[in-house]
Amino acid sequence: MYIGLDLGTSGLKGVLIDETQAIRAEATAPLDVSRPHDGWSEQDPAAWLAAADRVMQDLRAKADLSGVRGIGLSGHMHGATLLDAGHQVLRPCILWNDTRSHKEAAALDADPRFRAVTGNIVFPGFTAPKLAWVCNNELDLFAKVALVLLPKDYLRLWLTGEAVAEMSDAAGTSWLDTGRRDWDDGLLEATHLTRSNMPRLVEGCEVSGTLRPELASQWGLQQGVVVAGGGGDNAASAVGVGVVRAGDAFVSLGTSGVLFAASDAYQPDAASAVHTFCHALPGTWHQMGVILAAADALNWYAGLVDRKASDLTGELGDLREPGRTLFLPYLGGERTPHNDAAVRGSFLHLDHATDRTALTRAVLEGITHAFRDSFDALVSTGTRIDRLIAVGGGSRSEYWVKAIATSLGLPIEIPVAGDFGGAFGAARLGMMAATGAGAEIATAPQMARTVDPDPTLTPAFAEAHARYRDAYLALKGRA
CATH class of the missing domain: 3.30.420.40 (ATPase, nucleotide binding domain)
Incomplete structure (x- = not known):
């Protein structure tokens, strides 16, 4: 059996499928969005972990999870989840529909390298301009940033201990060379980051790590369950349909x-x-x-x-x-x-x-x-x-x-x-x-x-x- 966890803006959903891909159980947990100012949209990453635990416990109550072999992740894209050297969250995640960084996005987009390398406009909702905004407005906090993760990849870090992203989600950051499917060092430098601040990359159908033993025991899973790279919400939905x-x-x-x-x-x-x-x-x-x-x-x-x-x-x-x-x-x-x-x-x-x-x-x-x-x-x-x-x-x-x-x-x-x-x-x-x-x-x-x-x-x-x-x-x- 296999589990899919989808971290949505308004809730986290989990489904359990069997070898024939029939859905055997599903569960959801709600999430709230904070809008402290016009154009701002944030979430507390700790709420994602609590929601994931609730969903997994609900799935366990509905079905025997001991036969689960793999977990895949999906989630809303572009969010800036900022961690320090100890992997502690530095601030609420700036979400995909947050437009505060429109000036920073325009400045990055004026650099022809971004469109040439990523194949996309630098939209205010993308991750790179969010980091530029933090650098311009929360400089002391920016100095502590050691790792930048997308929302579902913070969930992965908790599940596996591995800092990993996959191509579909990474393509929405404005840092990925979308044709070569790799981080671009020049684009990272333009926002005062380096490759060391980024997770390693895998394809969505590849193994990104294994579920931590304590979580496997807590949820009734066997040891060694693999966690796939997964996909951004729309790419994962495309695989689903x-x-x-x-x-x-x-x-x-x-x-x-x-x-x-x-x-x-x-x-x-x-x-x-x-x-x-x-x-x-x-x-x-x-x-x-x-x-x-x-x-x-x-x-x-x-x-x-x-x-x-x-x-x-x-x-x-x-x-x-x-x-x-x-x-x-x-x-x-x-x-x-x-x-x-x-x-x-x-x-x-x-x-x-x-x-x-x-x-x-x-x-x-x-x-x-x-x-x-x-x-x-x-x-x-x-x-x-x-x-x-x-x-x-x-x-x-x-x-x-x-x-x-x-x-x-x-x-x-x-x-x-x-x-x-x-x-x-x-x-x-x-x-x-x-x-x-x-x-x-x-x-x-x-x-x-x-x-x-x-x-x-x-x-x-x-x-x-x-x-x-x-x-x-x-x-x-x-x-």
């Missing part, structure tokens, strides 16, 4: 929104704000458009009107052409294609006829238009999308998936009931590390149905998307 070959893609309707396409070649186009990262499997990469607030924006709106998000989307009925009301979902800035940390969300064209249902539709349509932005950016790089699968909690909304399919002009497949996200992908990577299996085990799950676009509404969605883009340009012009 079988998106590992060129032409395959998924759209993720989670806290953030992601349009992820696998690639068998390194083909960056940084100017498009498309992310070009290593995949979690050797010799593969992926292209990705990222929306900072997808389901997060819907949940924010649901909180304002004091309703459950699922109840709001359930009130909408059949898909209809977009209304005049627009919603720009930029609650904390935006990545693809704008690379704009300063822009903020907005409702536009409200009138006396605007009711709760109209606002709900506007929120879903606004996020749909943001996905269309990412789709257009991906296509502009030459990325091929032959098959599109929907994952994440938002994929339960037929209305929302239908809107995205219609906007993109592509059918979207919905997997059968079950979890094929980051935790499941991490478990598959744990299975690969323990058994030596390869990408052949990362098959697509059985599909429950396909949601086809509505061609009669395609022109209306295209027109609404054009108004949405104009609204963003106007909003940016007033900033």
